[in-house]
Amino acid sequence: MVNEALVNMVIKDSQPFSIVDDDGFRELLHVLDPTYVIPTRKALKVMVDHKYKEAKEKAREQLQKVAAISLTSDMWTSLNMDAYLAVTCHFIDDNDKLCTILLGVEHFPNSHTAENLAAGHIKLMEEWGIKDKVKCLVTDAAANMIACVRSLNVRHAICIAHGLNLIVRKSFDDISTFNDIRSKCRKLVTYFRTSTTAKERLAQVQEQMGRPVLKMIIEVDTRWNSTFNMLERLYQLREPVGAALASLKTDITPPTALEYEAVRDALDVLGPFRQATVELSGEKRVSASKVIPLMKMLNHAVTSKLEGLNSNLTKQLGDSLVRRVREQAVNLESISVMTMPTLLDPRFKKLGFLSQGKLQEAVSRLKSECATVIRSSGLQSASTNTPPAQLPASSEAGQSTNNSK
Structure with a gap:
């Protein structure tokens, strides 16, 4: 039992195998159970490997x-600049519960061509025995990933959270002045994160002001939410940062009052994008039906906020965001894998669409699929001499149900 608890602790807490050699840890276990023989590092590794194989087989x-x-x-890159391919599978079990299993995070030393990526996916699918069960593959919008999925001959869906990331990043790039402010903020944050003297001085100033000691947050290029977090934290600490810089020997200057005002307004405009990203990033809830309504809500939220902005710079950012959101919405409203869940979700039905033209096209596709299901059911029933299954209101179910809205 103690060995099992030790293995679980190493796995759950990501503890190193060398923990069994630590004096304090050994002393603690001796106090708890003087008769317990602590396994060696090598023995612990064997036990963890055995636990892994059991979990994988299950x-x-x-x-x-x-x-x-x-x-x-x-694809992601480690701190040591090693490339890895991470693949996760999602399915619904017998209890109608959405489940997730990490298939693997494989070291990927090969060039990131579509052929090599496809080979990596096939290897994992064959290893897990699911090659014929994969119905859809979700990736970012990178050209090599798109070509990889095409060669695998499975349905492809672009990660919506990644799409939101691109919308915000491209909107930043559209407004060069705002991008300059972002770069200035990043340089300032980097200074306080890498300089021990600056970091300690900032903590001292916060304590003197009677504030909780908060650390700076640096952005990660591939995740726009980190940019939001960086700017939000810097805006929170703008007064302590200014006071700390006054006593430090550096040529780095903080944002001006007008620049901080632009950051404040930008945070207000970008707030709905952070909420949408969090909502779409959940693993325990099906989110496909929410995508189209969320794009419509983002369009409405940003448009509403633009009316109360004083900063022309932030208005330009907002205009760019709205334009790109509408472009993305039109694209998503043309994809069956997105439109069908929205129409069939009783919370949204027709209400989630931004384009009425795309809505009618989606309804027509739904009717066509319903008709195909009915015909198929009729043929099967005829061959077995059993009455065909009936859909509510026949093939017009999609339209009649939506009319209730």
Whole structure:
């Protein structure tokens, strides 16, 4: 039992195997149970490997019972600049619960061509025995990923959170002056994160002001939310930062009052994008039906906020965001894998669409699919001499249900 608890602690808390050599840890275990023989580092590694194999086999057995699986895939780079391919599968179990299993985070030393990426995905799918069960693969919009999915011959969906990231990033790039302010803020934050003297001075100033000691947050280029967090924290600390800089020997200057005003307004405009990103990033809830309504809500939220802005700079940023949101909405409202869930979700139905033209096209596709299901059901029933299954209000179900709205 103690060995199992030790293995679980190492796994859950990401503890190193060397923990069994730490004097304090060994002393603690001796106090708890003087008769317990602490395993060596090598023995602990063997126990963790055994636990991993047990968990993997259990997950494999679970996947064998599943009829359909979706995958999400992404490339990322470690701090040591090593490339990895991460693939996660999603499915609904017998209890109608949405489940997620990480298939692997594989070291990827090969060039990131579509062929090599496809080979990496096939290797993982064959290893887990799910090659014929994959119905959709979600990736970013990189050309090599798109070509990879095309060669795998499965349905492709672009990650919506990544799409929101691109909307915000491109809008920043559209407004060079605002991008300059962002770069200035990043340089200031980097200084306070990398200089021990500056970091300690900032903490001292916050304590003198009677404030809780907060640390700076640096942005990550691939995640726009980190830019929001960076600017939000800097705006919170603008007074302590100014006071700390006054006593430090550096040529780095803080943003001006007008620049801070632009940051404040930008945070207000970008707030709905952060909420949308968080909402779409959940793993335990199906989110496809929310995508189109969220784009409509973003358009409404940003447009409403623009009316109360005083900064012309932030108005330009808002205008760029609205334009790109509308472009993205039109694209999403043309994709069946997005429109069908929205129309069939009783919370949204027709209300979530921004374009009435795209709405009518989506309704027509839904009617066509319903008619196909009815015809297929009729043919199967005829071959077995059983009455065909009936859909509510026949093939007009989609339209009649939506008319209730």
